Amino acid sequence: MFPTEKIQSSSMETILFYCAVLGILLFIGVVLRVKVKFFKKFFISASLIAGTLGLLLGQYGLGVLPAEMTESWGALPGALITVVFAPMLMGVSIPNPKKMGRLIVPHLLFGYMGECIQIALPFIITGLVLIPVWNVNEMFGSIVEIGWSGGHGTAGGMVDVYNRLDWSDGGPLGLTSATVGLLVGIIVGMVIINYGVRKGYTSVIKNVQELNVNQSEDILPRAKQPSGSAVTMNKDVVESLAFHGSLISIAILIGWVLQKLLGGLVPGLPLFPMAMVGGLVVQLVISKTKFAEAIDTGCLHRIQGLALEFLIMAAIASIKIPVVIEYAFPLSILMVVMTLVMVWYFFWAGPRLFGKDWFEHAIVNYGSLTGVTAVALMLLRTVDPEMKTEAGTGYALRAPFISPIIGGGLLTSILPVMAHNYGSLNVGVVFLILLFVLYILARRLGFWTRTT
Template sequence: MSFNWSLILHLGVLYGAIVLATFIRTKVAFFQKYLIPNPLLAGFILLPLYNFVLPRFGLEQLGLGEIAYHLLSISFVSLTLKKSPGKNNSRKEIVPMAMAFVFQFGLQAFIGLILTFMFIQTLIPDLFHSFGYLLALGFIQGPGPAFSIGQSWASFGVVDGGNIGLTFAAIGFIFCSFGGVFLINFGIRREWISRESVAFLLNRDLLSGVHPAGTDLPVGAYQTTESEAIDSFSLHIGLVFIGYLLAYLFLTALTWALSFLGDAGMQLAETFWGLNFIFAAVMGMLIKSVLTLTNQRHIIDNLTLNRISGFSVDLMVTSAIAAISLVVVTRYWLPITVMSVTGGALVLLSSIWYSSRVFKDHRFQRALLVFGVSTGTLSTGLALLRVVDPNFETPVATDYGYASGIIFLMMIPYILAINLPLQTYQSGNYLYFWLSVGISLIYLLLGTLYLGLRSGWGSLKISGSIWTVK
């Protein structure tokens, strides 16, 4: 009897690389100094293998892209299933946190689209017009959305969108690691970081990424069921996969309905499948609402869901980096390099500039989180935050948890309009492209106007200091 081993082999290779990367970080000072995430290191270990070696044995990169696609949605279901934390006294900083990311969305998309236009008009006239959007998707949303949305552009004739999105995401992780350490050291010199946080930088536990033997280990999850009936982890996995199944069924029904609109409807359906993670998140919210209405919300343990989302993100990052086609990177090396360097520098500067003006407390901690998430994922942002807030004693991480819901809702129009430049690519009508530029500019202006209203219009002045002292 013959069985399909493809998925198991992929998982074995991916996790073999993650375990290897974990041991490498415990021994190599370079990776400790720059806080290189183990999944990122694992992805780069596998990158040449999946490009040149493993395809000879039947392990293709396409399979990695599919793994990343599904893990993204699973992570979103697990995040939206979580119970909301109790009331706290830091809610005044939640909206500013959300607006900081709205500002970053607008800035990265606007810069990416303008640079795309410049390349089309000069050096690369056949470049697809949505290329610049992949900068924002890769940097601020991460490898999952960048691959998922970029891959859905195949229906518009763009065959390399997914791979380019993964490349931007990988470069964003690199910016996050090296730029984050630069910011921390810069903050130490400027005394933006407390002495206690500076002392924690010498903690080998943090640097190695593994808790040493004999130390008290943190609690990773709580049981909400009796194990003789069902394991608590199994119950949580079941809720997550029910949410993902509901998202699949909803999209299948939506595709059937849109098929009556002809080619335009099927093209829209293809786009919605690329945005699968949004529908998965909505289904997670729906399940949580049902559990609340039936007084069963107590069966949810947030720490267990953190483990599920953490597993999903770690594996997604490794598979996404390994799925990058070096042939595609070579083909688009110039716009990728120019946009990455320009975007990375602007994110670094704007994170400090905006955060020091819009936030009223823990400004440097918030700036690190904004920078980390705007170039990587939530896990990389939290890794940077943990350097200066080792036990998450500040409300920064909790505030982001609240703000993520606002960010998600505010980004829906942005995501739904993300195919507009492709209409220009197909028709040559630049109305759609400039409409996209205008939408990005609106998000940028919203973040800027909020800063002016909250902190005074004088805060918008570009002074000699990027960090304002209040």
């Protein structure tokens, strides 16, 4: 047992101690990720391993870690998600959609229509079936899009949002949904690929013997280690990392002001999407000054990455297992139904939106809709190892038009608020209508083609 009783729970020393334990778990997670083939094969990240280890050692497992520690970890994701989102629009150059329209638009349509399905159907099922039968919360349907497209980072960050909306069960369920989504992305994605190769849908890989998941080196040799960030400020002035941290701090402060101003109009509005807007304000202002040259997106990504790794660990390690067990039946219904629907959507929308090389374009988006970017790229590299198609380029170019809004963006963050204020069925119907509008738009613009 850790000697936490000798440390005052309110002291900074306690916080430092708890974070140190998280750091130890992360190191163990890294070692397991490198050494255990299973984790590497299924692209299980070190932070997910570390969080699961913390859960097993916590109050719902072996009881080695005290409840006070794991409960304190549960408060971290709500703060760390703000650090992840604040710099999202800093130093970003938006590609010209007119020049790349024929490549970007099908990816955008596939992504937005898929998101509408992930929002509309779970909310409608919740309103028509799960609430009458199991009396679940109106926000129950939000855990699919938050967990699947948003991933563990977004699900962990939404824990605080659910708590403030008086549904503390939402956090553990969202994280469970994210775990299921990751498995659906990897396992079902590989089943789809094997089926697609056998049916001749793929453009590059022509038989199953050619399938080979490209496993890159875990520990990069020094000769292959890329530069993670640039030093943009003279160290006599300030450490470059600290300078970028100050920009994130300004963005968070602006977001806090916006949250207070809009809180009356949108009750329960979370801080982290407003911090992202604050980051955009910082970008617009600083781009007019000489300090624009001092912004390095690589440095911002390092800060985001650090916050995200600890966010995922803390969120997983603090999952309340009894809550997941309590909701086992309604949760299983949503997970099974959405798995079947996402497979159907892949084969329905893929060939109609993308045409040439449709399988490669659709599989990378399927991976993003069910798991995380790493899963999306893993599936793409499996069917297009040398990136001979334009699927990877289209997927990358769509990111600035997708990430800030859905799949963990602004719209994702307010889904629980919308369900809380207007009811799950109403929210589901609105997004079903939006799905239909996007479908009509795709046909009118000539991006939806018939297949034989």
